[in-house]
Structures are given as structure tokens and as C-alpha cells.
Amino acid sequence: MPQKKIAFIFLLLNSIFLNYTFAQKINEVDKIVAKYPKNFATTEKLAERIEKDFNSDYDKARAIYSWMAFNIKYDFNAFLNPPRTQGFSYSTEAEKQRKIKQINDNLIEKTFKSQKAVCEGFTALYQHLTSLVGLKCEIIRGDSKISVRDIGRKTTSSNHAWNMVLIDKKWVLVDVTWGQGYYDSSKGRMVADFSSIYFDTDPDYFFAKHFPDSGSYLGNRLSKEDFLDGPLIYNKTIEFDYKIKSPESGLIEVKRGDKITFEIKNVSKSNQVFYLNKYNKPVKVQNSKEKRGGLEFQILYDANVGEYITIFIDTNSIVSFKIVSK
Structure with a gap:
């Protein structure tokens, strides 16, 4: 997925001017996870710790979100200077799938060890960790609405990625990338500022800011016109349920x-x-x-x-x- 997208630039630059405030209420799961080590030897060790501390699937999914949002940072340098797309050759479908899996495994490992990534790394690691605790999780790619310049835009583009995780027979929307912090243009750096609102976000709010490439959610068509022409909402709108x-x-x-x-x-x-x-x-x-x-x-x-x-x-x-x- 292309990384250098102008839409995300507008998010970063407007976050300070429009007074994004990311400090959120921290629940009991977050308080426990906040005491975890910043580094684990393997993703399996982290998953074992989460399974030991939490019983419900919901709390496990939240714990993974929280640990990642606390510890994985957005790689702004990689966003500005994305690596070349990694190509490969193959002779059979099985070989193709093996190579795709290897590329994905490398991305997960790099994100976990370096503790920095763009949205592709966040979503791949979240999917991997949820699978280790027995949860089904999907990666969804699509458009993001994050700047006033997005209001009334004519077309959608694939510039972002997020997750859906199945908990108690219900799909829950998750965007860990937006949960970890924001870019402070006055300081020229990313700022760690945990936000809880992009875990189990109300679909009405979520799809005001996200539009999947498929144009649908759980089999239901979403309105591209409503997404493109709708007003731009902010984090506090979601946090305080300002409809x-x-x-x-x-x-x-x-x-x-x-x-x-x-x-x-x-x-x-x-x-x-x-x-x-x-x-x-x-x-x-x-x-x-x-x-x-x-x-x-x-x-x-x-x-x-x-x-x-x-x-x-x-x-x-x-x-x-x-x-x-x-």
C-alpha cells in the first residue's frame, strides 16, 4: 500500500492547529498493561503474559491494543521516505503464498523489535498477536478522512489500514495506528499520547473517518458520498459522544x-x-x-x-x- 499519502500529512500538520487532545480515560486493562515491560523477547511471550492476566476475549484484544499503543510508535521517517516495494518471482501458487507469508512475518518481526512502524506494521502485528491468543482478526485497507481539505473530496484513495477483530461473535473495529499518539509540528516529532477511542469504536464514528476499499462493512454497503461530503469529526467528538x-x-x-x-x-x-x-x-x-x-x-x-x-x-x-x- 502506498505510504506517502498527502491525506496523512494533513492529519499530522493539523493535529496541533486544531487542538487534537489525545489523553483518554484509562481502564483497568490499560492500567495492568501499562506495567508490562516495554520489550518482550518474542511475540509469544507477550501473548502468554496477556493470556495469564486476562480471561475474556474482549480484555485480551484490548490489552494487545493498549500494549501496542503504549509502546509502538509511528515511524514518521519511514512515512516520509518509504522503502521500495519488495517484489519477488514465483513459479507456483504455493511458492507465492510462502513468499507473501515470509514478507508479512518479516514486517511483524521488524515492527515488534524496532517498536516503530507505519499503519501496515501496526495492523500486521495486531493481527498476529490476536491470533496468538486465539482470536480471529482481519486487516482492512481504505481511505482516511483526517483534514478539512478532505471535506468534499471527489474520490477515495487507499491510504490507510486498520483491523477488525471477532469477539463474542461480534466484529470490533480497531485502529492502533491512531491510538498511539500524534505529530507535533511545533517540535517536529511524534508525541506519545495514548488514546482509547480507536478500540471498539462506534461504527457511525469510525466510518465518518474511514472508508474501506471494499465499500462495505459486514456485507452492508457504505455511502461513499456521505464519507466524502460529511463533516470532519475529531477525537473529542468520539470520546464525549458529541453527535x-x-x-x-x-x-x-x-x-x-x-x-x-x-x-x-x-x-x-x-x-x-x-x-x-x-x-x-x-x-x-x-x-x-x-x-x-x-x-x-x-x-x-x-x-x-x-x-x-x-x-x-x-x-x-x-x-x-x-x-x-x-
Whole structure:
């Protein structure tokens, strides 16, 4: 899969500007795993430790996610300078499969030993570790929506990978790559910042930011139009279950003087709500009203509003829209 994709660059560069905050609630599984050694001699030793400490399949899958997110870092240098695609020749299908397996095994070993990878390494290692504790796991490749520039994009591209793991007859969505941290453009380096929200993510949130190459999830077709034209949501949106009710589209067609109505669930007047104008200055939302378990408010589209509107709640970026001027 191509690694040098502009979409992920936008994620990294926008993570600071749009105030991504990755610190998450740590559950009991995470607390136990946080005390594990940073290094294990083999993947089998790590799997044995997890099987010893946890009984349920759910906790085992979470423990693998947590250990990887705590210890495996995104390899930004490899992202910028991807190695050449490794080709090989074969004479039979069996030989082809053996060579593919060897390449995958090498990727797993390299990720585990070096403790750094891009998404392909994260997903391969997660699949391998879950298999060692007896769980079925798949690698899914597809598109990622991580920048305001992705709103209204015309086509999808294969620029990311994630996992699905089968737990108690239910497929659980997992993205370990996005759970381990973020890129700090002001410091020019990756920052370790564990996030729990990409383990067992609600599909509605997950597919607002991921679109599989197959275009389907568990046999159900997903809407490419909804993915491409939908608003951009952020980590805190998922963490606090801020459901964006209005506008439904990420593309807002307005003319100067129009008022844009927004409605977000699980927000109240006790929260500070604002947006940034085109001069990057915060503008506090006025005249908001509580409605159906959320908050409704309006923003006047005037000369101070830029190409995008990003709504913030208590300093955290929650949702972005693209303005299409009539």
C-alpha cells in the first residue's frame, strides 16, 4: 500500500492547529498493561503474559491494543521516505503464498523489535498477536478522512489500514495506528499520547473517518458520498459522544448574511462553545439554546468567516465544515 499519502500529512500538520487532545480515560486493562515491560523477547511471550492476566476475549484484544499503543510508535521517517516495494518471482501458487507469508512475518518481526512502524506494521502485528491468543482478526485497507481539505473530496484513495477483530461473535473495529499518539509540528516529532477511542469504536464514528476499499462493512454497503461530503469529526467528538445533528453535510452552501444553524448532542450551556474566524481568532457562540439533549446555535456568515468553520467545545476541536459561497 502506498505510504506517502498527502491525506496523512494533513492529519499530522493539523493535529496541533486544531487542538487534537489525545489523553483518554484509562481502564483497568490499560492500567495492568501499562506495567508490562516495554520489550518482550518474542511475540509469544507477550501473548502468554496477556493470556495469564486476562480471561475474556474482549480484555485480551484490548490489552494487545493498549500494549501496542503504549509502546509502538509511528515511524514518521519511514512515512516520509518509504522503502521500495519488495517484489519477488514465483513459479507456483504455493511458492507465492510462502513468499507473501515470509514478507508479512518479516514486517511483524521488524515492527515488534524496532517498536516503530507505519499503519501496515501496526495492523500486521495486531493481527498476529490476536491470533496468538486465539482470536480471529482481519486487516482492512481504505481511505482516511483526517483534514478539512478532505471535506468534499471527489474520490477515495487507499491510504490507510486498520483491523477488525471477532469477539463474542461480534466484529470490533480497531485502529492502533491512531491510538498511539500524534505529530507535533511545533517540535517536529511524534508525541506519545495514548488514546482509547480507536478500540471498539462506534461504527457511525469510525466510518465518518474511514472508508474501506471494499465499500462495505459486514456485507452492508457504505455511502461513499456521505464519507466524502460529511463533516470532519475529531477525537473529542468520539470520546464525549458529541453527535453532530445539523448541518448533516460537511459542505455548507450559503451567501453572505445567511445564518447557519448548528445542533450538537450532549452539549449544554455550561460548555464553552466557539469557532475560529479567518484571522484565526476565537469567536464565542452567542444566543445558544438547549434542545433535545444538546445545543442549538447559529453563526452568521459574514466577511470574517473563512473557507472552513471548526466548532470548539471547551478548547477542543469537535467538528469542521467547508463553506461553499453561493
